[in-house]
Amino acid sequence: MRHLSIALGAVCLLGGCAAVGPDYTTPKLALVTGYAEAASKGSRVVPETRWWEGLNDPLLNRLIAEGQISNLTVAQASQRVREAEADARATGAEGSPDIDGSVLSEATKTGGQSLSTTATGELASGWEIDLFGKYRRSRESARATVQAAREDLSAARLTLLGDIATAYVEARGYQNRLDVARRALAGKREAVSVVQAQLQAGGATNLDVSQAVGGAASTEANIPALETSLHASLNRLATLLDRPVATIRAEIAKGRGVPLPRQGISAGLPADLLRNRPDIRRAERNLAAAVADIGVREADLYPSLSLSGSITISAERVAGLATDGGGWALGPSLSVPVFDSGRRKALVDVERSQAREQYLAYRETVASAVEEVENALVSYSRERQRQVALRRSVVAYRQAVAQSSELYKSGAADFLDLLDAQDDLYSAEDKLVQSEVAIATTHITICETLGGGWAVTSLADKSNSGS
Numbered sequence: 001m002r003h004l005s006i007a008l009g010a011v012c013l014l015g016g017c018a019a020v021g022p023d024y025t026t027p028k029l030a031l032v033t034g035y036a037e038a039a040s041k042g043s044r045v046v047p048e049t050r051w052w053e054g055l056n057d058p059l060l061n062r063l064i065a066e067g068q069i070s071n072l073t074v075a076q077a078s079q080r081v082r083e084a085e086a087d088a089r090a091t092g093a094e095g096s097p098d099i100d101g102s103v104l105s106e107a108t109k110t111g112g113q114s115l116s117t118t119a120t121g122e123l124a125s126g127w128e129i130d131l132f133g134k135y136r137r138s139r140e141s142a143r144a145t146v147q148a149a150r151e152d153l154s155a156a157r158l159t160l161l162g163d164i165a166t167a168y169v170e171a172r173g174y175q176n177r178l179d180v181a182r183r184a185l186a187g188k189r190e191a192v193s194v195v196q197a198q199l200q201a202g203g204a205t206n207l208d209v210s211q212a213v214g215g216a217a218s219t220e221a222n223i224p225a226l227e228t229s230l231h232a233s234l235n236r237l238a239t240l241l242d243r244p245v246a247t248i249r250a251e252i253a254k255g256r257g258v259p260l261p262r263q264g265i266s267a268g269l270p271a272d273l274l275r276n277r278p279d280i281r282r283a284e285r286n287l288a289a290a291v292a293d294i295g296v297r298e299a300d301l302y303p304s305l306s307l308s309g310s311i312t313i314s315a316e317r318v319a320g321l322a323t324d325g326g327g328w329a330l331g332p333s334l335s336v337p338v339f340d341s342g343r344r345k346a347l348v349d350v351e352r353s354q355a356r357e358q359y360l361a362y363r364e365t366v367a368s369a370v371e372e373v374e375n376a377l378v379s380y381s382r383e384r385q386r387q388v389a390l391r392r393s394v395v396a397y398r399q400a401v402a403q404s405s406e407l408y409k410s411g412a413a414d415f416l417d418l419l420d421a422q423d424d425l426y427s428a429e430d431k432l433v434q435s436e437v438a439i440a441t442t443h444i445t446i447c448e449t450l451g452g453g454w455a456v457t458s459l460a461d462k463s464n465s466g467s
Contacts, residue, residue, distance in 0.1 A: 019133020021295020024140070024288045027359065029366055037377035042264030047154075047276055047455030051447040054164050055259035055440065059251060060168050063241065067164045068157065070242045077149075077156040084149035088142035132302045137295030144289035151282035155455045158278055160240065162448035166441050167236040172258045173437035175231035177430055179255065181222050184426035188216035191422070195415060208415040215419050219426060258436040261443045267377060267450060273369045276451030280369055283362040290355040297348045301337065330335070330413040372449040380442040383435060390432040396424035 045051055052064055068074070131137060138397055192212040198204035234252065238245035337344060404421040407413035447453065 019136045019295055020298040021083065021133070021137055022291055023292040026284060027287070027362065029363065031370070034269060035267055035370075035374055035377055036153070037374060037381055042266050044268055045447050045450040045452035046272075047451055047453065049447070049452045050456055051452045052161065052444075054261055054263060055165070055169075055443075056262060057168075057256070057259040059256075060165060061166060061261060063159060064164050067160055068240050070085065071156075071160050071240055072242055074153070074160055076157045077153040081146070081149045081153050084146045088139075090145045091138050091142035095407045101130075103139050127393055132299040134296055134299030137292045137299065141289045141292035141296065144285045144292060148151075148282050148285035148289065151278045151285060154278035155282060157456035158448060158451065161453045162444055164237065165241050165444045167233050167240065168252075169259060169437055169440040169444065171230060171233035171237065171252060172256055173433055174226055174233060175252075175255050176258060176433045178223065178226045178424065178428045178435075179228065180433060181219060181226060184422065184429075185216060185219045185223070187422060188212065188219055188419075191418065192216055203411075204415065211416060215423065237370055248384040258440055259434065260436060265443070265446055265450075267373060267446070270370050270373070273373070273451065277369050277449075278451065278454055280362075280365050283358070287355065287358040290351070290358040293356055294351045295350065297344070297351045300344050301348065303337070364408065369449065373446070376442055376446040376449050380446060383438045383442055387432070387435045387439060390428060390435050394425070394430045395434055396423065397428045401425050 016264075043049075052063055061213045192209070195204045195208045195212045199206065199209055234248050235245050237252075241248070400421040401418070404418040406414055408415055408418045
């Protein structure tokens with residue numbers, strides 16, 4: 001027993017050796033101190049911000065709440081987290097003692113006279129000592145992989161928020177564009193009736209009638225394409241919510257204006273993205289896992305020490321007499337890498353290259369995130385300017401249509417002038433609706449690129465994590 005205590009003490013001492021491979025530290029990146037397109041007026045968007053509520057659309061809020069529970073992509077990401085956690089538990093068990101047991105019982109009868117019963121039990125164990133931190137690094141890698149999977153789940157939630165809001169805004173936009181087109185078509189059909197009546201009275205020509213009919217048909221031709229786009233947006237919503245599209249159509253059937261943001265946004269600093277963007281956080285965790293894997297491979301370059309042992313217990317009963325026996329064995333086993341044609345060293349180089357690749361991917365993810373925010377801020381600012389001009393044009397063209405109608409009725413203007421004014425008004429109103437959609441979707445993009453909303457706790461999170 002004294003020798004066993006000495007052996008265990010030596011093992012514990014050796015097990016305390018420092019782990020080989022680099023110790024991971026989060027990279028320090030030099031980022032600009034601000035965005036080129038200033039956006040400092042308004043509230044900040046952070047992972048806990050319910051930015052979609054700022055669009056003031058109760059149905060949108062309801063659809064987003066539903067999507068967080070029912071979306072299949074988020075559910076898959078949640079399962080990947082559970083898979084990574086289970087794998088980490090398995091990895092955490094590596095390097096721990098393995099104990100196996102067996103029991104054998106046998107009865108024999110000799111010469112028809114005596115009965116012999118033998119029972120044998122054995123416990124065998126094996127334990128590879130973590131001399132150079134191989135299993136410690138494996139656990140570090142597994143923990144980082146779990147954290148990366150959780151960030152992937154957060155990224156899926158963030159994307160879902162943007163996808164639902166964008167599909168909903170686009171659907172409302174197509175509804176409003178259809179309303180504009182149908183009103184324009186009604187006006188042009190009325191003009192056809194007027195000019196046909198004037199033709200009968202000798203106040204118009206066949207050319208006027210042809211131009212009126214052609215203008216109405218041209219406007220009518222735009223409606224099917226808009227209806228197709230509307231149905232595509234509704235189908236997208238149905239997929240995101242995992243329910244029949246007919247129910248979506250019923251809910252959105254009643255027309256409503258395009259939901260527009262009521263307040264501005266403060267974009268904060270580019271450095272905030274490192275904390276707020278799940279894709280950046282995921283890339284950083286992937287890098288941490290890759291760095292830990294270097295230590296796993298480097299540990300294979302060094303000797304490994306295993307401790308194995310067994311305990312055997314036996315009992316035999318012959319003609320009513322019992323005898324007991326047993327024993328134990330414990331011993332170390334040292335494995336030293338001698339010659340492998342450089343295979344182990346090459347595997348270390350592979351891990352180092354993969355870690356370098358993950359570092360470059362992390363930097364690229366950060367740069368792309370800053371680019372996305374910059375582009376969204378510029379698009380939002382310029383689209384707001386465009387909307388102001390479009391509103392002025394709609395007002396002006398409405399006046400032009402009214403004036404052209406009066407002048408044509410009085411004979412002071414050609415019918416073509418009236419048709420041109422109607423076309424200009426229809427085009428301006430359609431562009432105004434498209435601009436409203438662009439403002440809303442760009443606002444959504446800004447919130448998404450800033451990493452807003454994914455950390456909002458709700459019933460949806462509990463449902464997905466426990467499914």
